[in-house]
Amino acid sequence: MTDAEVHVLTRRVVATTLPTAHGTFQMLGYDGAAGLGHVALVLGDVAAETLDDLAPLVRVHSECLTGDALGSRRCDCGEQLDAALREIAREGRGLVIYLRGHEGRGIGLLAKLHAYALQDEGVDTVDANLRLGYPADAREYDDAAAILRDLGVARVRLLSSNPDKATKLTDLGVEVVSRQALPVADRPENAFYLTTKRVRMGHDSLAAAPDAWSELIAGRVPAAAVAGLDTVLLDRYGPLVAAGPRLTIGQLGQSADGFIAARSGDAEFVTGADDREHLHRLRALVDAVVVGAATVVADDPRLTVRAVTGVSPVRVVLDPSARVPAGSRVLTEADAATLWCVGPDAGVPGGLAGHVEVVRLPVGPDGFAPATVLAALHRRGLGRVLVEGGGRTVSSFLAAGRLDRLFLTTAPLLIGDGVPGIRFTGSDRLADALAAPVRRFVLGPDICTEFDLSAAPV
Incomplete structure (x- = not known):
């Protein structure tokens, strides 16, 4: 029909x-x-x-x-x-x-009553319909x-x-x-x-x-x-789970005017508790969580799953010059494995904790190429990756076309001047701007927009 x-x-x-x-x-x-x-x-x-x-x-x-x-x-x-x-x-x-x-799964009221009479004799509902010459479900x-x-x-x-x-x-x-x-x-x-x-x-x-x-x-x-x-x-x-074993997700929370922290670097907290729970759910659904060195220096995050049930992913720190302090939580707390990604010639301290592996990657003019980072993770069986921060790191993966999804949470907050969130070389015409199918979620006072970049027009 x-x-x-x-x-x-x-x-x-x-x-x-x-x-x-x-x-x-x-x-x-x-x-x-x-x-x-x-x-x-x-x-x-x-x-x-x-x-x-x-x-x-x-x-x-x-x-x-x-x-x-x-x-x-x-x-x-x-x-x-x-x-x-x-x-x-x-x-x-x-x-x-x-x-x-x-009525009666499509057989009509009186036929259903006849089926009831058969059920009174011990016949089940399927066989009752069939004995009367009707389908089990019409x-x-x-x-x-x-x-x-x-x-x-x-x-x-x-x-x-x-x-x-x-x-x-x-x-x-x-x-x-x-x-x-x-x-x-x-x-x-x-x-x-x-x-x-x-x-x-x-x-x-x-x-x-x-x-x-x-x-x-x-x-x-x-x-x-x-x-x-x-x-x-x-x-x-x-949809994230259904996407399979290879998926790269970006996540960032920023103010309504596009900043992830004040100009002093203070970022506690731009978005609210519901968005932080959302972030922990994303961590629980991936194999690895990626942050840049600036995020570790500024925030000293743990990058673990705490707000929800789940296993913490492998922590991946992108640090070409090995400037992350040796006392950072990701290097000292063994509640999740850590890959410390540094340049070929970067000096790292000795005596690192057993949960830390130093990974040396080639460094280009803009740091590590996102494709290089993902290839190194995939070789280790880490196919589902969350790129969590900061703004430069998420933006670099976005600009390189390496994100399948981007969750961008906007807080009802105007910072005016500070550490920028998503930034990349744009287009001269709005008609050429990056567009993708989106879904939106209310997270307490914040609004999260999910961009399905894998379905964006080429």
């Missing part, structure tokens, strides 16, 4: 409001389902590019008279619907698409995809335990960025039914949904997450 045909069959015909126990939703009526019609309950601007840029929470809910209206405990449909409205209201943005004609989601298109929603965080629903929506052109189970408990009356769906139809359970951050730091992108923080982490960091 073409997009045009879907739109003809599913048109928005009325708009009103619906006050509910979870807040007041915009209620949109669509034709379709052989005259039964569908409903979309919308909260917030689901199509707009918001500052946090999360895909909206979406529940595509199949009509279930017995569960939704009559409170049946033979299934969990009514509780799933209520939980979806609650989660959307908690977040303040999202929608429920209520699809008519889906539902289609063309109308749901058409409604999403009408609302301008191309990306969704799907509230569903059903992987087949996500697959069918994806096939219809909807990007399902995550799928998350709803917090609904099993009951004795529906335990056999839910077990059948999990065992025979591949549905997830809340208990089976993995902790998103634990999965991400293990190098896996979970297919589902429970609504809340897990959803945010999966949406924000899942």
Whole structure:
């Protein structure tokens, strides 16, 4: 079926409001389902590019008279619907698409009651449908995809335990960025039914949904997450993990006028605590973190993972003249390995701690070439690299075209004069300026912009 045909069959015909126990939703009526019609309950601007840029929470809910209206405990449909409205209201943005004609997984109300009678005799829900001559699941989601298109929603965080629903929506052109189970408990009356769906139809359970951050730091992108923080982490960091074993990320926090520190060098703190937590999450997702000598001299950082769960990456200090003080934390504290990258003729003190390895690299007129640094790290099996600071170091990797992603956090602060952040030789025309697809996140008072430089036009 073409997009045009879907739109003809599913048109928005009325708009009103619906006050509910979870807040007041915009209620949109669509034709379709052989005259039964569908409903979309919308909260917030689901199509707009918001500052946090999360895909909206979406529940595509199949009509279930017995569960939704009559409170049946033979299934969990009514509780799933209520939980979806609650989660959307908690977040303040999202929608429920209520699809008519889906009763009994698409076989109709009376056929579903016949299937119930077979289940009373011990037949499971799948075999009951099959014995009656129906498919185990006859539902289609063309109308749901058409409604999403009408609302301008191309990306969704799907509230569903059903992987087949996500697959069918994806096939219809909807990007399902995550799928998350709803917090609904099993009951004795529906335990056999839910077990059948999990065992025979591949549905997830809340208990089976993995902790998103634990999965991400293990190098896996979970297919589902429970609504809340897990959803945010999966949406924000899942693409980094999915990018594979070779990825170079730049990260920098700067004031609204583009400085990372005052002219005295004071940089504590330009951005807030939420951005520092974000930085620690980036560290936990990489093999190595790179800083320039000026950052170590000015800030004496530890460059470890402390704000979140995770393993600290290898610390890489770019120091052509070996000017980093011997008492610096990266050289004295053994809570992570350190690669001290110096020039061929630079003098280094003896008696360095066992966690420090001196790496000699060729020095050019502008210091170490980013390509040379990355090649040395890759030879050591350090494929995922975070270039953390300072401004000159991140800018050099950016100018050399060696960053796949850049996270640039802007603080609501005007310094006026100080240590500059991102700087590189620009273009004479704005039309030739560096542009790339972006996402934005609210980090407390700060705004983080993620540039996908790997997808930037050449």
